[in-house]
Amino acid sequence: MRSDARKNYDHILAVARDLLSEDGADASLRDIARKAGVGDGTLHRHFPTREALLEALLRTRFDALTARAGELARCEKADEALLSWLREAIVVTHSYKGVIAPMVAAITDETSALHSSCVDLRQAGAGLLERAQAKGLARPDMDGNDLFALISALAWLADQPPLVPRADHLFAIIADAVLPGRTGGTPGNEAA
Incomplete structure (x- = not known):
């Protein structure tokens, strides 16, 4: 260029x-x-297209999240690594209002400019989830698609003014559902 x-x-x-x-x-x-x-x-x-613009904006941040998943995969505590990455993914996803719907649509639309970025994000999280599952820490009936859906849902909640004050509490509930053996399920006590 x-x-x-x-x-x-x-x-x-x-x-x-x-x-x-x-x-x-x-x-x-x-x-x-x-x-x-x-x-x-x-x-x-x-x-x-609008999607091509969104992809260019999100690609750098999603690549960083993928790299971060690789770093966290070396952490001793697989549950804390997963929760830390999940929080970071929610923050990144929430950084652009209204990007949730195009991301969710792009995950299954191979013609979408966002498809590759979203698939990479899903795979990064799936690797951390599988590691936590292998250690018996995460529920075994989840997969990367479920994690991607939870990221989307929690990022969407952060755009809903009446729910913003409950964001940490809702994250803790989700964290306890994903990692049922986790302790300290009250806001502020969850692993970061």
């Missing part, structure tokens, strides 16, 4: 990151182009 094209690409992503954090995944692509100081054609050359 030419240096001027790369500069446009990076600037569009920075503007999109700000707008999507504020306005959500349905933010106007035209507004993103306008605030980035580029034409609609330039935006669409770099990001032909």
Whole structure:
């Protein structure tokens, strides 16, 4: 990519990151182009669809979560590693309002620009879950799809103002369901 094209690409992503954090995944692509100081054609050359833009924004963060899962897999306590990663995944997923629905749809839609990123995220969490299951710490009837669904649900809850004060409590309930032998199921006592 030419240096001027790369500069446009990076600037569009920075503007999109700000707008999507504020306005959500349905933010106007035209507004993103306008605030980035580029034409609609330039935006669409770099990001032909809204999903392509979301994928570019999420890819770096999802890659970091995948790397983090690899680090946590070396931790002695598999249950704490899983919970730590789960919390981090929820924070990342929640960072862009309205991204939950496209992510959930993309997991089964191989034509989606988001598909690969979402599959990688699911697999990273599944590895930590399987490790906790192998040690008898996590319920055996769960898989990576269930974990991905829980991340989506808990990130969605964080967008619901009446439920925000209960977020830690709800996380603790989910953590106790995923890791039934876990102690300290009250908010603030769960493993981070």
